Structures are given as structure tokens and as C-alpha cells.
Amino acid sequence: MQSSETSRPLILVTNxxxxxxxxxxxxxxxxxxxxxxxxxxxxxxxxxxxHAITINNTLYLQKLSNDGSFEEYSCSGTPVDCVKFxxxxxxxxxxDLCVSGINHGSNSSINVIYSGTMSAAVEAGIEGIPAIxxxxxxxNWDANFEPCRPFVRSIAAQVLANGLxxxxxxxxxxxxxxxxxxxxxxxxxxxAMWQEKFDKRVSPLGKSYYWLTxxxxxxxxxxxxDEHALEAGYVSIVPTQFDLTAHHAISELNTWNxxx
Amino acid sequence: MQSSETSRPLILVTNxxxxxxxxxxxxxxxxxxxxxxxxxxxxxxxxxxxHAITINNTLYLQKLSNDGSFEEYSCSGTPVDCVKFxxxxxxxxxxDLCVSGINHGSNSSINVIYSGTMSAAVEAGIEGIPAIxxxxxxxNWDANFEPCRPFVRSIAAQVLANGLxxxxxxxxxxxxxxxxxxxxxxxxxxxAMWQEKFDKRVSPLGKSYYWLTxxxxxxxxxxxxDEHALEAGYVSIVPTQFDLTAHHAISELNTWNxxx
Numbered sequence: 001m002q003s004s005e006t007s008r009p010l011i012l013v014t015n016x017x018x019x020x021x022x023x024x025x026x027x028x029x030x031x032x033x034x035x036x037x038x039x040x041x042x043x044x045x046x047x048x049x050x051h052a053i054t055i056n057n058t059l060y061l062q063k064l065s066n067d068g069s070f071e072e073y074s075c076s077g078t079p080v081d082c083v084k085f086x087x088x089x090x091x092x093x094x095x096d097l098c099v100s101g102i103n104h105g106s107n108s109s110i111n112v113i114y115s116g117t118m119s120a121a122v123e124a125g126i127e128g129i130p131a132i133x134x135x136x137x138x139x140n141w142d143a144n145f146e147p148c149r150p151f152v153r154s155i156a157a158q159v160l161a162n163g164l165x166x167x168x169x170x171x172x173x174x175x176x177x178x179x180x181x182x183x184x185x186x187x188x189x190x191x192a193m194w195q196e197k198f199d200k201r202v203s204p205l206g207k208s209y210y211w212l213t214x215x216x217x218x219x220x221x222x223x224x225x226d227e228h229a230l231e232a233g234y235v236s237i238v239p240t241q242f243d244l245t246a247h248h249a250i251s252e253l254n255t256w257n258x259x260x
Numbered sequence: 261m262q263s264s265e266t267s268r269p270l271i272l273v274t275n276x277x278x279x280x281x282x283x284x285x286x287x288x289x290x291x292x293x294x295x296x297x298x299x300x301x302x303x304x305x306x307x308x309x310x311h312a313i314t315i316n317n318t319l320y321l322q323k324l325s326n327d328g329s330f331e332e333y334s335c336s337g338t339p340v341d342c343v344k345f346x347x348x349x350x351x352x353x354x355x356d357l358c359v360s361g362i363n364h365g366s367n368s369s370i371n372v373i374y375s376g377t378m379s380a381a382v383e384a385g386i387e388g389i390p391a392i393x394x395x396x397x398x399x400n401w402d403a404n405f406e407p408c409r410p411f412v413r414s415i416a417a418q419v420l421a422n423g424l425x426x427x428x429x430x431x432x433x434x435x436x437x438x439x440x441x442x443x444x445x446x447x448x449x450x451x452a453m454w455q456e457k458f459d460k461r462v463s464p465l466g467k468s469y470y471w472l473t474x475x476x477x478x479x480x481x482x483x484x485x486d487e488h489a490l491e492a493g494y495v496s497i498v499p500t501q502f503d504l505t506a507h508h509a510i511s512e513l514n515t516w517n518x519x520x
Contacts, residue, residue, distance in 0.1 A: 045316060047315060047316065048312060048313045048314075048315045048316075049309075049310070049312045050309070050310040050311030050312040050313070050340075050379065051310030051311060051312075051373050051374055051379075052308060052309045052310040052312040052374075053308045053310070053374055053472060054308075054472055055307060055308045055472055056305060056307065056308075058469040058470065058471060059458070059469060059470040059471070059472060060467075060468075060469055060470070061468075061470065077472075080310075080374075081472065084456045084458075084472065085458065085470075087456075088455070088456040088457065088458060089456075089458045089470075110386060110502075112504055113311050113382070113386075113502060113504065114311055114312075114313055114340075119310065119311075122373070126370060126373075126453055127453070154518075155518075158516060158517075158518075162516065165506070165508075165509040165512055165513075167506065168506045168509045183518070183519040184518040184519055186510055186513045186514050186518070187510075188503075188505040188507060188510065189503060189504060189505040191503070193386055193387070195348070196344045196347075196348040196349075197348065198319070198344075198345065198348060198349045207320075208320075208321075209318040209319060209320055210318065210319040210320070210321065210345075210349075211318060211319070212313060212314055212315055212319060212337075212341065212344065237513065237518075238504075238505055239505065239506040239509035239510060239513055240504045240505065240506060241504055241505070241506035241509075242370075242373060242504075243448075243449060243451070244372055244373065244449060244498075244500045244501055244502075244504075245448040245449040245498055245499065245500065245501070246425070246427065246428045246499040246500060246501035247448060248425075249425040249428045249499035249501075250446055250447075250448065250499060252425055253425075253446045253497065253499055254446050256418060256422065257418075258414075258415075258418075258443070258444040258446070258497075259443040259444055
């Protein structure tokens with residue numbers, strides 16, 4: 001991509017629902033108001049691919065045509081692959097911001113760890129780029145992203161102006177768009193999990209197979225969580241880290257007799 | 261799986277290199293010394309799949325034959341899918357321990373986030389099961405896992421006896437087996453990253469494609485890191501968490517003007 005001759009910030013946009021998803025089209029149009037935009041997004045849906053990367057297979061990158069106001073590529077890999085392609089293959093300088101989404105479906109609470117949307121933002125964070133993942137609590141392809149627009153623009157503008165604390169990316173979730181968004185709350189990730197059920201079926205050839213399904217279980221009664229904020233109609237922002245060390249546990253583990 | 265009539269612990273074994281990998285065969289044989297073993301592992305290599313799960317495709321589970329001393333299944337999904345299958349479909353009670361590996365290749369430092377081996381252990385942790393990921397700093401299929409055996413047995417026995425701190429799983433990495441293992445060190449994850457390079461090639465049909473390659477860059481001079489311990493010949497253990505909230509950043513972000 002050509003370096004901008006202007007002082008406009010350079011913004012990388014990606015997602016996990018694929019380059020044609022309405023959520024990313026909304027995000028692109030808002031980012032074009034704030035800076036020069038490069039889109040590198042998966043060529044097909046890649047939901048729940050977490051932080052997967054493609055090391056045992058080949059990757060394809062396709063430049064797409066559009067109205068010319070921004071550059072756009074589709075990639076055969078995962079959301080994290082897309083960020084690596086953008087930063088290491090396409091761009092000649094580090095972007096000022098990476099935004100991922102807007103995801104069709106919530107990535108609050110434990111969902112952050114399964115989410116391709118958030119893993120792309122985390123990968124940008126690892127690369128030293130201020131990064132934000134946006135998700136809407138509506139899984140429908142034709143979900144109403146309009147109420148997200150002013151929040152997306154305002155949050156991105158603040159991060160462009162202030163940067164982010166070291167080692168932190170933002171996980172932004174919007175309530176279901178049927179609710180009016182009451183404002184923004186900074187939250188911690190709720191302690192929740194999925195109780196899975198495998199739906200067993202038989203193929204036309206007589207072979208058993210399964211679909212992974214599950215029920216979301218919130219184990220957390222705290223009023224400072226993302227789940228609580230979303231339920232009350234607020235946009236939740238969880239500062240999310242990628243140093244996975246449980247620093248508080250080091251001293252306890254050092255009391256064990258490891259080397260006897 | 262039949263519940264054990266004995267008081268032997270129930271141990272779930274998985275990996276990301278696939279059920280036939282020498283690393284998991286070593287781990288199985290050691291775990292059979294400690295308890296009743298259930299193996300559920302991918303039917304093919306799934307390295308670097310991170311915390312991916314299979315929600316847009318079908319899953320297959322195949323019971324395998326062996327000498328009868330333990331139960332064993334292969335699964336068409338990711339390492340995290342394997343853990344979900346074991347806990348929610350196959351077992352009638354929660355395992356006392358989940359071990360993943362022994363991975364062919366290091367999962368120290370930032371590699372923890374890309375690792376299918378560690379993501380399986382993390383998934384078990386989310387399910388409330390004490391869990392350990394083991395990895396050897398040798399990518400070869402015929403790597404020498406013998407020096408790992410006493411450490412694997414001793415670490416697993418300690419976790420069976422003591423449990424683990426809440427919200428923590430262990431990331432255990434062994435130095436290259438050409439070195440003598442000097443002992444165990446409890447560490448933090450080194451601050452490191454990959455500098456990617458995309459190897460561009462042309463297919464026989466004339467289409468450009470890429471291989472993702474990269475160089476590991478350790479940005480961390482600390483003597484308390486896993487990289488430092490491994491380099492010095494020690495087995496590194498990093499307590500690893502799955503609450504990704506950057507709790508320290510919440511107060512700083514609350515000083516921003518989000519709702520103006």
C-alpha cells in the first residue's frame with residue numbers, strides 16, 4: 001500500500017465473518033471518516049477460529065475492487081493471518097490503529113478466547129498496534145449496525161488520540177440493537193462458560209456425526225462485568241491482555257517442592 | 261467411559277500433533293502409571309490452531325483399538341473440541357487432571373497464544389479441571405522424549421495431589437533434549453514475538469500463493485522468564501490464566517471521557 005502523503009492516520013480493518021459481512025462494511029465506512037483505510041479480511045466466515053494461524057497450508061491474498069477510496073484484500077487464512085499479512089507483507093509502515101469487526105454476535109466474557117474478531121485485535125496488540133475489537137449482540141447477517149456507528153467512531157477517535165495502555169487491547173461489545181444504548185462502561189470480563197451439548201446425527205451414508213452446541217452460563221453476579229453492563233443496556237469495554245502469565249500464582253507455586 | 265471402581269484418578273490426555281504422535285504416546289504411557297486414562301486427540305495435526313472450535317462444520321469421533329489398558333478416541337476437530345467432547349459427551353464425571361502434549365516444539369513465551377496444545381489445557385481449566393500442557397523444544401517427529409518422563413510424572417503427580425490455584429493452568433516446556441535438564445523453574449512468559457515473512461511462490465497453474473514463515477524475537481532480558489530458564493537448561497513452568505481482563509488498566513481507562 002502506498003504511504004499516505006497526508007497526516008491522516010493509517011487504519012487497518014479486519015474481521016472474522018468475512019470481507020463481505022455487513023458488520024465490516026459498517027466499520028470500514030466509519031474508519032474512512034477518520035483516516036486512510038486498509039482492509040485485509042478473510043475470504044469466508046472464520047468465526048470461533050480463536051488465535052489460529054495457518055502454518056501447514058498455503059495462503060492466498062486477493063486484491064479487491066471498490067470505489068477507490070480505500071485498499072481492500074481478501075485472504076484465505078484466519079483473522080490472525082490477515083493481520084500478519086497486512087503488517088508484514090502489504091504495509092510499509094505500522095498502522096496507527098487496528099479495528100476488527102463489527103462482529104455478528106457478542107464476544108463478551110469467556111467468548112473473547114474463542115473469538116476470531118478479538119484474536120485479530122490481540123495479534124495487532126502483540127505487534128505494538130493500538131487495537132479494538134467491536135461486536136454486536138446480534139448473530140443475524142442483517143443485524144442493525146446503525147446504532148453502533150457513533151460509538152465506533154468516538155471510541156476509535158479516542159484511541160487514535162490517546163493510544164492504549166501497554167499490552168492492552170479493547171474488547172467492545174454492543175447490546176442487542178433493539179435496546180437503546182445508554183452509554184459506555186469499562187468492565188472486567190464476566191466469569192462465565194459454555195455448557196456444551198453434542199447434537200448427534202446420522203449422515204445419508206449411515207455414519208454418525210456431531211454438531212457442537214451449547215448454553216452460555218454466567219457464573220458471575222458482579223455488577224462490574226461486561227455481561228452486567230450489556231444486560232443493562234450499556235456498551236461494555238473490557239481492557240484485554242495478551243501476557244497470559246498468572247503473575248499472582250508464581251509465589252504460591254514457588255512454595256512447592258519441584259526439584260526434590 | 262465406564263467410571264472407575266477404584267480410587268485411581270481419572271486423567272484426560274490430548275494434544276495438537278494428532279493421536280499418533282510420539283509425544284502423546286509418551287504422555288499416555290506415563291499417565292497410565294498414575295491413573296485411569298481417557299485419550300481424545302485430533303485425527304490429524306492441528307498445530308497452531310489456538311483456541312479454535314468447530315461451530316460451522318460437522319465433527320466425527322472414532323473409538324480406537326489398543327491393548328485395552330485405556331480408552332482412546334480420535335476426533336476430526338481441534339484440540340479444544342477434543343476436550344469438549346471428552347468432558348461433555350464421553351465422560352460421566354469430571355476428570356481429576358487433563359494433560360496435553362507432549363508437543364513436538366516449544367510453546368514458551370508468546371507461543372502459548374497460538375498453541376493448540378496449550379489451548380486444550382486452557383479449555384480444561386475453563387471447565388474447572390486441573391490442567392497441564394507439556395512441550396519439548398524439538399520439532400522433530402522422532403524427537404527424544406525420554407528425558408521428559410520423570411518430570412512429566414512428577415509434575416502431574418504434584419498437581420493431582422495439590423490441585424492448582426483457581427483460574428490457572430500450567431505451561432511446562434522442556435529444553436532441547438540434547439541438553440541435560442537441570443531442574444524446574446517457575447517463570448513468567450517472556451515478552452517476545454514473531455517477525456513474519458511471507459514466502460511467495462507460484463503454483464503450477466500460475467497463481468501466486470504464500471507460506472507463513474517467521475523469526476522468533478525475544479525482546480525480554482529478564483532472568484525470570486521461560487526463555488531464560490530453557491536457555492539455561494531448566495524445565496520452565498509458567499502459570500497461565502484465562503481471565504484475559506487487564507485489571508490494572510481499568511482505573512486508567514475510567515479517567516477517559518467516554519460518555520461526553
